[in-house]
Amino acid sequence: MSWTGSRRGSLRTIARDLGRILQALSVMPFVSVLVSVAWGEFYAVPVLVVSGVLPLGIGLALARRYADAADPGKLHGMMIAAAGWLLVAVFGAVPFLLLAWLAALDPGVLSVPASVDTPTLAAFRDPLNAVFESMSGFTGTGLTMTVHEDRLPATLQWWRSFVEWIGGVGVIVLTTAILARPGSGSLTLYESEARSEKIHPSVVSTVRTIWWIFILFTFASIALLWLAGMPVWDAINHAMTGLATGGFSVTDESIATYDSAVIDFALVPVMTLGSIAFPIHYLVLRGDVRNLYADLQTRWVFAFFALGTALLTVVLALSGVYGAALTPATLFAAFRYGAFQFVSAASCAGFQTAESLGTRWPAGAQLTVTLGMVVGAAAGSTVGGIKLIRALTLVKGSIYRIQGVFYPATAVRRFRLDGRVLSDVEAAREFEEAAIVSFLWFVFLVVGLAALLATVDTQQFTLENVLFEIASAQGNVGLSTGITGPAMPALAKVTLLFNMWIGRLEIIPVLVLLRALFARGGAYA
């Protein structure tokens, strides 16, 4: 069914599936009630109940009203994914908004402690800040409107971690896992959420296996971080956001709060686990560990992390950031911060240990981190960025094309990628897909750069600071040079919101949705 062919039918399909996404989302606030009760924050329970009832009611109404709508096609899938991620960001903002206003108005019957109403929480009375935080969480970005994370109620600390954890795997993966619907419709939606690899022939089995792996790794990460010295609440939250490569923290200065090399190095494997595609995890858990080096992307995840770490360590050591003299102590500091920040950037986690990337690190170091953020890690994992497989396809494809000039026209050549031998037509298709997404990625990077340069104080922030911030948002990384915060202009917040949204969905679904909206609005035929 084409969009122009049957708009009413298309809208019914889209509305039904958006309703299903909202139904799945509604589970999250209800589950979070347990956290409020455990922390004795009973005033937050009504907030979470309302936050769950809203999407549940609307979701049920849409799903039942259009229950007999047709299965989604590729076009619908993209529009559902794009609209669905926007909707979950809006509904995910409700706990921030309601709790901030509840603390401000303090209706008495709920006995909100006066200490809850901090300026940090008050920032969420602005709906734009609440939506920004929610979008940043669901997309696994980690840029934040929270000034002092440790002053948020535990309920909201958990909510931030929980949305990142769910968003790391994907809201459509969550919907498919909870509201199983076998058939081509689920597969279409699954692929629209920037996923393509399947573990089992059935997409429902695939998403359940993804959750099985993710939950198992979450428990292991919690135990590891706790052993490294984190308090248990911090370990739970950082394990969730680290594995989801989201980067929200419950502490004021991210991982730098602990100033512990052991914790820094404990988080590196957690973030690396989140950077490897789920099908590879599945094979490795079955004992087929050879996939860690036989799979092209996974091999390059390790190589890219190692090369980036080495480069960043050298830049930091030579620039004297951690001491002018090259002593074992300064070299270790350069390696410690370089390794953590590069893995944090390339895995798109966005945890920060270096005090200020914006003012203390030299431009060369910032650009190295920016490279990590732009490229990202493995497709099919929880990371953002262009993804290593696309970068490798572009590099290998370019070499293949250039080498082709030196062969006779009659030569039969084969393009090899990730163990596959591709014909010219197949190679051209792979190359085209990688080139289009990468091109669009850079176009929207430049558009965001222009918008941000027009709104932020360029006396305070340099061009590389602004480029870093936009790359961080669009790569769903979350490292910040200090630009992002509740005081930034509304247009800058909207710009970063848009970049986070398109970055998570790899741009094309959002463009498809916008085109359909403009077409429907009569902007063009």
Added chain:
Amino acid sequence: MTRLDREAPRQLLAAGAPDDALDALLLAGPGLVALLVLLGRTPLTTALAAAYVLALPAYVAARALDR
């Protein structure tokens, strides 16, 4: 309890690697976290957490050697 509530844990376990030991690790996870919360940092909880962390790579390595 709805049918979905009853079926979800079983389906989740059925979805993982076909391996009882890994399923047991998954099931032990919430219990371990509960112990860490309730008992705090004691020699017992430290040993249990260390065993949990090491069990996963050790078991995978053992399975890899068996292949």
